[in-house]
Amino acid sequence: MSTRIAFIGLGIMGSPMAVHLQEAGHQVTGYDPTPDKTAALVAAGGRAASSAAEAIRDAEVIAVMVPDSPHVASVLQDEGGVFDSAASDALIIDFSSIRPDVTAELASAAKARGLRIIDAPVSGGEAGAKNAALSIMVGGSAEDFELAQPLLDVVGKTVVHVGPSGAGQTVKAANQLIVAINIEAVAEALVFLEAYGVDTKAALDVLGGGLAGSAVLEQKRDNMTTRSFEPGFRIDLHHKDMGIVTSAAREAGVVLPLGALAAQLVASVRACGGGGLDHSALLQGVERLSGGSK
Template sequence: MSTIAFIGLGIMGSPMAVHLQNAGHTVVGHNRTAAKARPLVEAGGTAASSVAEAVKAADVVAVMVPDSPDVEGVLTGDDGVLANAQPGTLIIDFSSIRPDVTVELAAQARAAGFRYLDAPVSGGEAGAKNAALSIMVGGDAEDFSAASEVFDVVGKTVVHVGPSGSGQTVKAANQLMVAGNIALLAEAVVFLEAFGVDTEAAVTVLGGGLAGSAVLNQKAGKMLGREFAPGFRIDLHHKDLGIFTSAAREQGVVAPVGAVVAQLMAAARAEGDGSLDHSGLFNAIARLSGRS
């Protein structure tokens, strides 16, 4: 079993770190809000007061923070991983960030004697809590194999998708598809409600046909109940769609549906819904029909 430093103990990182501790690893966690380390400590792990303290004796450093600048700070700051962990340490970045930033950070890490994988996840809070995440991994195949003791604890579908940056590219495509599904589900619910249909019955039958999806299974109930406690916030999905649209433009890829969905997510955020679960995109779509 390994000593694992886990940086970022939020909605996703906390249950992942707890699973690793429960699996027999020694997990040292750090979060900017110290209270968020409590579940890990209750599971037998340790809370560190800084990134430097967390990583100094780690075999593996796992990172799960919100955005590219956060990952850069965790890795390259004076208190960061590259300055304080032991060379040879395996860094696994579970965050969802820009592919080009990942490629640069991977190069810096390798130049400093570290191993590096980008391993963004899909599955949301439920997937993290149930250790059923889908993990798309970029980096060297040998490092991917070495990380199996971590991935097998927190993930259900774990696939090596290519060299550094590939995991982030696949995650951007994932976020496009999820957002599109949420938007269409929201439109469908608004449509059904406008006709006075039994929406719970409608969702049940839709879920049994070609319209069925993980998004429908996990998010329809939130829309019907108008309950949008965050599992994955609109703010973060807005960020991820920005990653997708920027990368698509750089490669000359035309994504007209993606552009519309990105604007809808931006509108939801501008209207004050950024802290809601991304299923709260329903509010923005309902407002367009005067049904908020």
């Protein structure tokens, strides 16, 4: 069945996701504050809206993919936003990665207005979005998850309901913790290998075939060996996510020693001007600490 979908936020991740939904036979109307970001969706047969309110009007499902907690709150709560403009009983799918406590608050506010909402943050970066191979961790009611799943299956390869509202964001925070530590480990290993003049391609091939192998090693090795850090997932966003991790850990009373260190290393690369680079640019931080000039 074709579903009328409003898609708010058409950046690196949101644009290919919206295109996949349109190409799957749904009617997608997109809005982004930067109008030219709607071009790919329009080329795929979707519509561009001049405002969020225009996109949301008459939509059965409202998908949101924006950078941070304040942006989601603004999209939902501002005048002319989702809460003001959505049809009764519309389903909101928040693909953004934000604080679990903010998600829970927004979910309560949505339900008070008769709207349904799930938090469905994604992992897989730009490649996962383009290839419809995202991992999607979903928080919300089982009923709302079941309603959303056919749409989630269009953009994701691994789609799992992990608990009530906010649970998706908690699992995404854990994902970002693991990814940051893995990227740092690969970066350190590469600097170590290069210091000894090892054939890094051969070394990474054999490491990838053993217990050291990981999706991070597979997907980020070329970025690191060629020092090409065109963003698939920006340091700025991973810095935001590590702030979510450390804050939530403090609230839960748990200690994340490697997580705290990884958060500082991400912050260091950002402070040195790397915020707009791919998060594989953690390599630059290792090189600086090792006496390099980058």
